[in-house]
Structure formats: structure tokens, C-alpha cells
Amino acid sequence: MNVLLLSMPDSFEHMSSITIRMPNGALTSLAGNVDPHHRVAVADLILVQARVRETVDALVREHAPDVVGLSVMTFQRRTALRLIARLRVLRPDLRIVVGGYDPSLAPDAWTDGSADVVVRGEGEVSFRELLRAFETGRSLDGIAGLTYREGGSYRRNPDRPVTGLEGGEVRLPDRGARVLRGYTLLGRPVDVVETSRGCTFDCSFCSIIEMRGRDFHTYAFDRVIADIEDARDRGARAIFLVDDNITLNVKRFAALCRAIVDARLHTIEYMVQGMTSAIANAGEELAPLMKKAGFRYVFLGIENVLEEDLGFLKAGAKNARREGGRRTGNATLRAVELLHEHGMLVVGGLIVGNPSDTREAIEANLDFAARHVDWPYIQHPTPYPATPMTRDLEARGLVINDRLEEYDGTTAVVKSEHLSADEIEFLRWRRERFMKARHFPTALAHSPWFVLRHAPAMLAHTFRGSSLRSVLGLESERQVFARYQARRAAEREYV
Numbered sequence: 113m114n115v116l117l118l119s120m121p122d123s124f125e126h127m128s129s130i131t132i133r134m135p136n137g138a139l140t141s142l143a144g145n146v147d148p149h150h151r152v153a154v155a156d157l158i159l160v161q162a163r164v165r166e167t168v169d170a171l172v173r174e175h176a177p178d179v180v181g182l183s184v185m186t187f188q189r190r191t192a193l194r195l196i197a198r199l200r201v202l203r204p205d206l207r208i209v210v211g212g213y214d215p216s217l218a219p220d221a222w223t224d225g226s227a228d229v230v231v232r233g234e235g236e237v238s239f240r241e242l243l244r245a246f247e248t249g250r251s252l253d254g255i256a257g258l259t260y261r262e263g264g265s266y267r268r269n270p271d272r273p274v275t276g277l278e279g280g281e282v283r284l285p286d287r288g289a290r291v292l293r294g295y296t297l298l299g300r301p302v303d304v305v306e307t308s309r310g311c312t313f314d315c316s317f318c319s320i321i322e323m324r325g326r327d328f329h330t331y332a333f334d335r336v337i338a339d340i341e342d343a344r345d346r347g348a349r350a351i352f353l354v355d356d357n358i359t360l361n362v363k364r365f366a367a368l369c370r371a372i373v374d375a376r377l378h379t380i381e382y383m384v385q386g387m388t389s390a391i392a393n394a395g396e397e398l399a400p401l402m403k404k405a406g407f408r409y410v411f412l413g414i415e416n417v418l419e420e421d422l423g424f425l426k427a428g429a430k431n432a433r434r435e436g437g438r439r440t441g442n443a444t445l446r447a448v449e450l451l452h453e454h455g456m457l458v459v460g461g462l463i464v465g466n467p468s469d470t471r472e473a474i475e476a477n478l479d480f481a482a483r484h485v486d487w488p489y490i491q492h493p494t495p496y497p498a499t500p501m502t503r504d505l506e507a508r509g510l511v512i513n514d515r516l517e518e519y520d521g522t523t524a525v526v527k528s529e530h531l532s533a534d535e536i537e538f539l540r541w542r543r544e545r546f547m548k549a550r551h552f553p554t555a556l557a558h559s560p561w562f563v564l565r566h567a568p569a570m571l572a573h574t575f576r577g578s579s580l581r582s583v584l585g586l587e588s589e590r591q592v593f594a595r596y597q598a599r600r601a602a603e604r605e606y607v
């Protein structure tokens with residue numbers, strides 16, 4: 113069968129598509145796990161943000177797909193639905209399959225006729241079995257993890273148990289299936305690699321637990337190394353390890369760093385996300401190993417520097433400092449310090465605008481970010497489907513916006529007990545631009561040609577909404593903010 117797999121073009125504030133265009137790891141993993149006789153094409157639409165419709169039309173003409181699969185996050189739902197409407201016109205007999213976080217956690221949003229099949233949870237085995245059933249005309253009722261159209265209604269099969277990764281059931285991704293070019297991280301070709309899946313924490317805002325339960329499964333190192341080598345052989349010079357929480361097993365992470373060095377793959381630059389507690393508590397051994405293995409950017413899930421907010425986010429434990437087996441405070445500062453001491457850069461993940469947040473609480477977090485992190489990744493609480501935080505925020509009546517395309521993390525769609533959503537977003541936006549601008553010299557030193565070539569576009573993106581009049585102080589920040597929001601809204605019209 114001819115299969116076309118698409119990821120959505122929508123990007124968000126902290127990942128401007130000028131500087132960062134990353135492949136979607138799910139699609140190549142699906143491509144690597146279907147039966148080999150299928151012709152699979154993978155297209156990451158982030159690479160063609162300005163010409164989505166033309167590209168999809170051309171892909172459909174070229175590949176004549178029998179099945180199109182879309183990978184969708186919640187803020188991309190509207191774009192996906194628009195694309196589906198277009199696909200139905202282009203090829204009415206097409207079977208449309210959706211998967212990823214939004215279809216898995218809000219399947220009912222897709223069963224109004226838009227999708228033929230929703231794949232809930234992990235996709236490799238379900239999608240392989242689905243294609244077999246399509247090919248042979250068999251019924252879909254025995255395939256776990258599917259919700260599918262039958263006649264005029266939808267049937268929901270039982271959930272698929274989480275796949276253990278240890279036994280080799282999930283084969284390597286097929287990067288050769290990609291048909292678009294242009295992945296980049298500040299000019300370096302970038303790819304994604306997984307070494308594990310899952311997490312055993314239960315932060316209230318995170319979708320992972322509803323998606324997979326609280327578990328942690330790991331790939332064997334020889335598979336991980338083969339995967340990195342494949343990415344490198346196809347040109348990658350930067351790799352994002354997309355594990356949900358690689359720092360759950362610090363000993364394994366340290367051993368992985370050694371394995372990367374032993375395989376001489378440490379000339380690649382790595383990015384990873386981790387917990388402050390793991391880095392602070394084990395960092396004296398771990399940080400030098402990470403540096404040696406080539407890690408450059410470490411995304412830290414700091415979430416908030418105030419204890420009350422950490423309580424709301426249920427993120428206290430993962431940010432706890434421990435000494436001699438006892439909890440002795442917050443781990444963030446120590447984690448940042450250790451990473452900096454070993455020459456790595458900190459992407460600081462913070463969430464501001466929580467229910468009890470006052471202006472002072474938000475400013476305290478912004479002050480912290482301004483002082484300690486290299487790249488701020490500050491978001492607002494966002495009610496993604498099926499998370500405990502969503503239920504809590506809804507029960508308190510704090511969600512003020514149901515336009516899902518704005519659920520991108522940097523649009524405040526939730527008010528606090530003291531501040532409007534608009535005020536919360538304004539407070540973050542006005543300071544964060546300057547924190548980002550401060551990272552320019554570091555980026556310039558590291559990627560001079562890329563940054564020099566793209567500096568005007570990068571600055572224009574960071575300071576969207578600014579004008580000569582605003583620079584001269586002839587306009588208020590509020591006026592600039594309004595223009596920024598209008599620009600942001602216009603950008604979301606990808607299709």
C-alpha cells in the first residue's frame with residue numbers, strides 16, 4: 113500500500129522555525145515498523161510552513177496514497193482537521209488515520225467523521241496490524257488501541273498494553289522514508305533519537321501518564337548507538353534525545369554517555385530534557401560525563417521556583433534536593449550550577465500563571481530565569497486533554513479560552529485567582545524577549561555563519577510587534593503586545 117505520514121506545521125513561540133525545525137520521531141518509527149513491502153513517505157510539514165497546502169497537494173499527486181496518517185498535538189488539531197478536509201477532496205477513497213497525543217487523549221474529538229481510524233497510545237504495532245487488515249480486507253475489531261469507523265458509528269477496541277522496548281519488538285526508525293529536507297538547529301542538521309519511553313512521576317500538567325501509565329522502558333544501548341549512527345550517516349550533527357525522562361535512571365544515563373564516547377559519537381551535539389533533582393543529586397559524576405559525550409543544551413523541568421506552585425503542579429519531588437538521603441530543599445540552583453560548571457547550557461522550563469499566582473509570584477520566576485537560565489522556555493498552565501491539571505483548572509472555573517489552536521503553551525488560556533490571562537501572558541512576554549536576546553552572542557559564537565545570515569529574521573521573530581516608534585518610546589508596551597498577539601494569530605493560519 114502507499115502510505116503518506118504527515119506531522120503538522122504548527123510551531124510555537126520558543127521554537128521559531130527560522131532556527132529550529134525538528135523531525136517528528138513518531139512518524140519514522142511507524143515507517144520502520146510496518147511490513148517492508150509498503151511504500152511509506154514521511155513529510156514533516158514544519159519544513160514547509162509557508163506552503164503547506166501546495167506541498168500536501170503535490171505529495172498526494174506524487175505518492176498516490178491509499179492511507180494518510182497524521183500525527184497531532186492538541187494545539188495542532190484545527191490544522192489537522194483542515195488538512196483532512198483537503199485530503200478528502202483530493203482523494204475521496206483515502207483512509208485517514210490519526211495518532212499522537214491529541215487523538216490518543218481526546219479520541220472523541222476525531223469521531224465526527226473526520227478520521228476513519230484513531231490509533232490510541234503507542235503506534236508501531238497497531239499501525240502495522242492496521243495496514244495488514246486494510247490490505248486483506250479483514251475487520252479491525254481484533255486490533256488493540258483502535259477507535260474506528262464502522263458504518264455510521266465508531267467502535268472502540270480495548271487499549272493496547274504498553275510495549276516493552278527491551279525485547280526488540282520496536283524496530284529502528286526508517287529515516288529514508290522522509291521526503292522533505294531542511295531540518296535544522298541553528299544551521300546544524302538535526303535529528304531525534306529515543307533511548308527510553310515513559311516516566312514514573314505524575315506531574316499534574318503532563319500528558320505522559322494518561323498516555324502510557326507510570327512506567328519506564330528502555331532500549332538496549334546497541335540499538336540506541338545504531339540509531340544515532342543512522343542519524344549521523346544521514347547527515348545529523350545535532351541530536352535531540354526525546355525521552356520523556358532519561359534522568360529517571362541516572363546510572364543508565366551515565367553509562368549511555370560512556371557508550372556514546374566509546375562509539376566515537378561524541379562529536380555530535382546532543383540535547384536532552386531532565387529533572388533538576390537528578391542533575392543536582394548525581395551531577396558531580398553525571399555532568400562531566402554528559403559534557404564528554406557532547407551534550408550542549410539541557411532542558412530542565414524547573415516548572416516553578418515557589419513551593420506552593422510546585423505543589424499545584426505536583427512537581428515538588430522531581431525538583432527536590434537530597435543530601436544524606438534527606439530532602440534538603442529545591443534542586444534547581446545546584447542543577448544549573450553543575451551544568452554551567454561543565455560548560456553546558458540550560459534551557460529553563462518554567463510554568464507561570466498558576467491558580468494562586470500574583471504579579472509578584474510571576475516576577476519572582478521571571479527574575480530567576482533572567483538570572484540563571486541560558487534560554488527561557490516559560491509557559492503558562494495549559495489544559496491539555498485528560499491531565500489532572502485540566503480537571504482541576506476546569507473545576508475551579510479558571511479556563512477562559514477554548515480555542516485549541518492557542519493551546520501552544522505561551523498563550524495564556526487560564527487566569528489565576530488574582531490576574532487575568534491576558535495580564536499573565538503580558539508579564540511573561542515583556543521580559544522573556546530580552547532574556548532571549550541575551551542568548552544571541554552565545555549562538556553567534558557557536559554558529560557564526562548561520563546567525564549572521566539569519567540575525568535580522570531571528571531578532572524580528574523575538575521582538576515581533578516592535579516598531580521604530582516603539583523603540584523610540586513613542587508607543588506603549590501594551591500596544592506592541594497587541595501587535596505581537598495579532599501577528600501570532602495570523603501565523604496560525606497554516607492551511
Ligand code: B12
Nearest residue numbers: 123124136138181183185186211212231234235319354356
Ligand atoms: C520531543 C518532544 C518535543 C520536541 C520535538 C517535537 C517533534 N518534532 O517531534 C519539541 C521540544 C520541539 C517539542 C515542542 C513542543 N511540545 Co512536545 N514533546 C516532546 C516529548 C518529550 C516526546 C515526544 C516524542 O517524540 N516521543 C517519541 C515518539 C516516538 O513517541 P510519540 O510522539 O508519543 O508517538 C507515538 C504515539 O503517540 C503514536 N503516534 C504518534 N503520531 C502518530 C501518528 C499516527 C498516524 C499513528 C498511527 C500513531 C502515532 O505512535 C508513536 C510511536 O509509538 C513529549 C512527551 C513528554 N513527556 O513531554 C512532548 C509533548 C508531545 N509536547 C507537547 C507540547 C504541548 C509541545 C509544545 C506545544 C509546547 C511544549 N510543551 O513544549 C511544543 C510545540 C512543538 C512545535 N511543533 O513547535 C505535549 C503535547 C500535549 C498535547 N496533548 O498535545 C507533550 C505530550 C508534553 C506534555 N506537555 O505533556 N516537543
Ligand code: SF4
Nearest residue numbers: 311313314315318356
Ligand atoms: S517528570 Fe517530566 S515526563 Fe515525568 S511526569 Fe513530570 S513532566 Fe512528565
